[in-house]
Amino acid sequence: MTAIRAAVLRAAGEPAAVERLTLAEPRAGEVRVRILASGVCHSDLHVRDGDWPRPTPLAMGHEGAGVVEAVGPGVRSLSVGQPVALSWLVPCGVCRSCRTGRVWACLDSPSFRHRMPDGATVLSAADGAQVLSYCGIGTMAEATVVPEAAAIALPDGLDPSVAALIGCCVSTGVGAVLKTASVPAGASVAVIGLGGVGLSCVIGAAIAGASRIVALDRVPAKLDAARAVGATDGLISTEDRAATVEALRDLTDGGPDFVFEAIGRVSTVELAIECLPLGGTAIVVGLTPFEARASFGVYPLVDGSRRILGSNYGFADPAIDFPRYAAMHLAGRLPAERLIDRRIGLDDLEGAFDRLRAGQGLRQVLVFD
Ligand code: APR
Numbered sequence: 451m452t453a454i455r456a457a458v459l460r461a462a463g464e465p466a467a468v469e470r471l472t473l474a475e476p477r478a479g480e481v482r483v484r485i486l487a488s489g490v491c492h493s494d495l496h497v498r499d500g501d502w503p504r505p506t507p508l509a510m511g512h513e514g515a516g517v518v519e520a521v522g523p524g525v526r527s528l529s530v531g532q533p534v535a536l537s538w539l540v541p542c543g544v545c546r547s548c549r550t551g552r553v554w555a556c557l558d559s560p561s562f563r564h565r566m567p568d569g570a571t572v573l574s575a576a577d578g579a580q581v582l583s584y585c586g587i588g589t590m591a592e593a594t595v596v597p598e599a600a601a602i603a604l605p606d607g608l609d610p611s612v613a614a615l616i617g618c619c620v621s622t623g624v625g626a627v628l629k630t631a632s633v634p635a636g637a638s639v640a641v642i643g644l645g646g647v648g649l650s651c652v653i654g655a656a657i658a659g660a661s662r663i664v665a666l667d668r669v670p671a672k673l674d675a676a677r678a679v680g681a682t683d684g685l686i687s688t689e690d691r692a693a694t695v696e697a698l699r700d701l702t703d704g705g706p707d708f709v710f711e712a713i714g715r716v717s718t719v720e721l722a723i724e725c726l727p728l729g730g731t732a733i734v735v736g737l738t739p740f741e742a743r744a745s746f747g748v749y750p751l752v753d754g755s756r757r758i759l760g761s762n763y764g765f766a767d768p769a770i771d772f773p774r775y776a777a778m779h780l781a782g783r784l785p786a787e788r789l790i791d792r793r794i795g796l797d798d799l800e801g802a803f804d805r806l807r808a809g810q811g812l813r814q815v816l817v818f819d
Pocket residue numbers: 490491492493496619622642643644645646647648666667668669672687712713714715718735736737738806809
């Protein structure tokens with residue numbers, strides 16, 4: 451048993467408070483990871499605010515990294531001291547998606563149940579009641595116990611905050627460009643929404659060798675951040691959609707070949723589809739509330755051979771892709787450190803949520819001593 455502090459959501463819409471919990475010892479096939487950094491992703495805010503109903507009590511966080519501290523019986527791929535990033539999706543290995551190699555689309559991942567694969571929980575509160583771990587990893591905590599397959603070994607020498615971002619926003623954004631859309635060199639790209647996910651799309655577009663990368667946000671400071679990671683142009687997007695479409699077409703010779711929506715708003719999903727040129731592709735990366743519906747003109751879609759793609763987790767196969775993104779970062783090609791503008795302690799999580807809600811700043815990362 452290990453005593454830890456963790457951010458726990460007791461009821462959606464209420465603050466996630468720091469609680470003292472007990473963490474069980476790793477059992478067969480499980481490892482304990484000492485968390486060093488955990489990013490504050492907009493998906494955490496969706497859960498905190500109740501946009502996506504989740505069972506509670508729930509230890510928050512799904513974008514984390516740290517060091518293996520203990521291994522259970524039978525663990526072969528990891529040993530104590532190994533730096534890891536955590537994957538928020540552990541593939542079940544047997545569903546149709548897993549059998550066809552699309553692990554990011556696993557239909558029956560234990561991560562969806564916020565428990566270990568056998569249904570067990572690893573956390574308990576002071577009164578002995580069980581506490582779930584968000585996506586089975588609950589990274590906003592001093593330590594966590596996860597299935598071996600959730601802890602992906604990374605090379606030495608990575609900043610833990612960068613490693614944490616590889617666990618969600620980097621894989622989601624870079625993967626949307628390189629894997630989901632397979633953007634070819636020379637293509638024109640637009641990215642709508644410049645949080646951790648959108649800025650990672652910009653980085654992906656730069657890696658792909660896009661000729662033009664137009665970054666859109668409603669907050670001017672985000673455009674500068676996008677330029678710093680490879681955007682060639684910045685555009686303030688306003689509620690006047692027609693004007694935004696026109697400005698985007700002007701910058702991209704009639705419309706960007708690939709448009710990434712990285713917010714999860716119906717109006718910007720529709721903007722992404724509307725600005726496409728003939729043969730263009732809109733990739734929807736941002737997750738909306740469950741019931742959201744968007745509309746588009748069917749005739750231009752068919753007549754212009756346009757495409758709309760959904761991209762969850764950047765089509766990540768974490769065991770393969772996390773080390774690749776880490777290597778690209780270490781080689782200077784994936785400047786994920788530029789997404790981070792604030793390192794904070796666990797006690798400032800609610801402040802971080804307030805800033806995220808207000809669209810202030812770039813990626814905030816909780817760091818642990
Ligand atoms: N027009 C333009 N930009 C907008 C608009 C809008 N109407 N609304 C929000 N934005 C910008 C914000 O200013 C911010 O820069 O979108 C960005 C969103 O970034 P974050 O809140 O940091 O979100 P992030 O963590 O990047 O996640 C984006 O992906 O995985 C999903 O759940 C996640 O839906 C969320 C999305």
